[in-house]
Amino acid sequence: MLRRLSVLAGLLLCAVVAGCTSQPSNFYILSAPVSASTEAVQTTRRRGPLIGVGPITMPQYLDRTEIVTRDTATSVNVNEQNRWGGGLTENFQNVLAEVLSEQLRTDRLFLYPWTTSGDMTYQITVQVNAFEARPDGQVVLDARWTVLSGGTQEVITMGRTLLREPVSTAPTGVSGPDYTRIAAAMSRSVARLAQEIAASGLRS
Template sequence: MPSLPRRSILKLLMAAAAVPIGLPGCSSAPQRLYVLTPLPRQTVTPQRNGRSIGVQAITLPEYLDRPEIISHAGPNELATSPDDRWAEPLPANMTRVVAENLSVLLGTDRVHTLPSRREEEADYEVAIAVDRFERTTTDNSVLDARWVILNGGTQKVVVSNRTRLTAPVSGDGYAALVAAMNETLTALSRDVAKDIANLRPRKTAQSGS
């Protein structure tokens, strides 16, 4: 087979270089990333001698523990958008936001996520298991969560509760959906903070037992 002249080979290589390569994401619209946000910090300095609260990592069903934001398209059908995603793993975002909300609502800076490198033992620990956290077919954001408050020393459950919340999605697009989801997470934080506030300080509770 006769070989091609050098000039012809160079032309072929230049033509091949001019053909665009379909790399993933090159022609698609940029992704929109979302996060849940905590309550704003108050101007009053938080107390440093308040209850010490540890917030365990929030658990989610596997269908929610993913980068895509979930909506219901039917009774047994879920829908996502390839361009609208959580900016970080949802359990980590939710856990951090709840911890920061509790710090604001209880007026203390002694709230931290678990596990923690702090040597101080928490007075109480909060464990939250989320069963639902998505948009419904009726354009509401729904949050259904079971949660307990445990004695930080004995790990005995001192409060067991459940929060079911819905918030209307006011507007089109995922920004409105995330805002409604943020509203329900704030309301959950208020429920937990209310029950923590009703508990006696752990040392007092132990001395009276």
């Protein structure tokens, strides 16, 4: 009996120690760059094209709360402590839409899935093939995208974008991945993708 109580007390002590020493999770989001023109605009741009953004498809290994980085060509690291503050696919879609809005000078956007499309000018779909930080200090975004006519669903243009965005150097004394800088580099990658799509022949 005393032995059983001793074992139980030991287990409880281990649980308490583990709970006290475990570190809280850090949460990150993608964000669109804030330009001077965006800060100056206070009214909704109601005369630009009406754009539907989505669906965005993300590989299953990336579409999770934990931030994923790539170790080698065939292995990834899923970080339990550093997480997205929401769904990565939805966050990606929001940033893409925000930058498209700025590039095409319109606030008339629908995010997939929409309940009504109105008289939509364009629908933009994106298939993400890769989107993670690599051991060489760069974020890689590999995406195929299609611009459809909102009315007929005919393909207007399509393309593949392969971007490499450097992760800014961490301060001296910081070891291991700096997830704040990784999230910033990933944000810049999504913004560059939106700029490329907007420059593909879409009319503002």
